[in-house]
Amino acid sequence: MRIDVVTALPNQLKKALDLTVVRRAGKGIELHVHDLRRYAEGQHQQIDDYPYGGNAGMVLKPEPVFRCIEALNSSPDEVIYLSPDGEHLTQSLANTLSLKKHLVLLAGHYKGVDHRVRETLVTREISVGDYVLSGGELPALLVMDAVLRLIPGVLGDAQSALEDSFQDGLLGAPEYTRPASFRGLEVPEVLRSGNHHKIAEWRDQIRQQRTRERRPDLWQQYAAQVQA
């Protein structure tokens, strides 16, 4: 998979990439960070301007974004604009994106990007939640982490990602490690039994219980799917 990130803050983004699973992404994963300013014109390499209509704040200009994405000289599967009004980033969306070959992530800034970019270049808009951040870099990092950890070879144990919360519509099971007894707190007996059938049953039961209690919305969806 190839990911190109278009940003006004390339250096900060590159530093922050170390916080994500991207640092482990090896063979078969190509990552490029593009500085929007390199595609701006004029002495001041201006990438933003005042909004039409007299609102406060600044807006990312369309020309540098168009030039940057056109300079890639390829046809990405998706050009994704990170935006609070986009579709929510979910595990199911991460699964879908992990099957693509080439993604472009556009990080907005200020009040966002000129709407003509969204109407023409952008194929998908993703929000990381119902709150507003000051730039699209953190959302881009979240998307990359969620997507890349699903690609075979990125995580040490491929099975691990499949057992995570949301992957099959339920929350994950609680995890324990050694010691078996710690300050009077015991690891559940069944997990120490070595009986894989019983362990799977216990996990399934506790995942359903936790989903019912913590996320009734998810539980409803899951129950409806199982019934269908």
Ligand code: SAM
């Ligand atoms: N004026 C925009 C609005 O009301 O929706 C908010 C702009 S925000 C201050 C600046 C940039 O941060 C956005 O263009 C977007 O790229 C990014 N951003 C902020 N919150 C985000 C979120 N929840 N999900 C994805 N991107 C977000």
